[in-house]
Amino acid sequence: MTKSDTTTPIADADGIHRRGFLECMTWAGTGILWSLSGGLPSGLGLGSALAAEPAKAFTFLQISDSHVGFDKPANPDALSTLREAVARIKTLKEKPAFMIHTGDISHLSREKEFDDADQIIKEAGIPVFYVPGEHDLLDDGQGKAYLERYGKGAKGAGWYSYDHDGVHFIALVNVVELKAGGLGNLGTEQLEWLESDVAGLPSSTPIVVFAHIPLWTVYPEWGWGTSDGLQALAYLKRFGSVTVLNGHIHQVMQKVEGNVTFHTARSTAFPQPAPGSAPSPGPLKLPAGELRKNLGIVTVNFVRGAQPLAIIDQPLEG
C-alpha cells in the first residue's frame, strides 16, 4: 500500500482458501481475524443488551458491479461471470436471507442490460435490495429508468432503509449530482433523511450501511471516496456495531475504525487495479485463467453476540 497511516485499507491478501474457510469458519475465529487485520483489540461487538437476547443467526449476501453489457478485453462476457456468481450463491450451504447489490448493475443503463441482469439475479431465489452505481444512471432521464425498475418505495434518488431480525439496513445513493473535481456525494437531503431515519433507534441496534462508492476515502486521486461520507458516519457514531459495505473499486479492501467496519466487494465483471498501481482505474486485463480469481461475491454472517459481523469474500475461482 502507498499510505501508511492507521486508516490504510488492508487488501485481501491473507491467501486463505475461501471455500474451506467458509465451511469450517466459526464466528469467534472470524472476529479474531478481523481484529488482527484491523490492528484493533477485539470486543468491538454489539451492545450487552443484545448479547442477552437469544441468538438468532442469519446470513445475507452482497454482489456488486455486475456491469452487464461490458464486453471489453478485460472480460468479453460480463453476463456469464454474473451467471457464475449466481450459480455459486445457489451452492451455499446456508441460504442467505437476502442479497444486496451495491450498484453498477448495468454498464450503460440500457434496458436490455437491466433485463439480462434481472433475469439472472432472480435465479438466486432470494430477495434483492439494490443501490445504483453511476453506470446505472446513464439513461436519458439520468436515473429515471433505474428508479422505475428498482426504486419503488425509495426516497429521493433511491435511498431507503429496512430491518431484518433486529438489524437496521440503510441503502444510500452517492452517485448523483457529482461535482467537477469531486468524489461520491450524498447531498443534504439524503443526510437529513439519514439523521432522522436513525434518530429513534437504540444505540444497541446493529447497523449495516451500503452504497456504491466507498463512504470512506480509499483513493481520492481516482475519485474513490465520498465527500460527505464522514457526515453520514457522524450520525452513526453512537451505535455499537456499524458495518459499511461498498463496491465501485472492484477489489476487496477493508478497515476497522472504532465500531465501524468498512468493506468493499469484488466485482462480478472485471477487476480494477490497486490504488495508484496503474495510470488509471480502468479495467484490469489479467493473464488467461486469472480473471475469475479476481471476481467474486461476499457473504455476511450475523450472530447476536459479542462479535462484529463476519464478512467473507469468495472469488469465483481459486
Next chain:
Amino acid sequence: MRQPFFAQLPALRANPATAIFAATLLALVLGLAARPAAAGEEATVSIDNFTFSPAEVTVAPGTTVTWVNNDDIPHTVVDKKQAFRSKVLDTEGKYSFTFNTAGDFTYFCSLHPHMTGKVVVKPAG
C-alpha cells in the same frame, strides 16, 4: 436523379439564369445555417486513461471541439455551468460541441468527476 425543387418551378424553368441564381442563393443560405460565419476551426480532445488530453484547449469562437473516448470505460463530457452535456460515450464514442461565445468552459466527466478539462474560447489575435 431528381431535380432540385426550384428547377421544377415553371418560372425558373423558363429562365435558366434565374434558376442558377436561385440555386446559388439557396446554397449560400444553407451553408450559413449549417456553419456560423466565423467557423471552420476544429479541435479534438481525446480521453485516455481517465484523462482529458489536452486538459486545456484555447480556440476561436465558432470552433467545433470533438471529444473521443479511447478508454475501455464509458465517460461523459459535462459543462460545469450546464452549457453542454454529452450522452454517455462508450469506447470510441464521440461528442462535438461548437463554441460560439467567448469565455472559459470548465467541464468534467459525470461518471468520474475527478476528470476535468477546460475550453478557453477567445478571438484569435
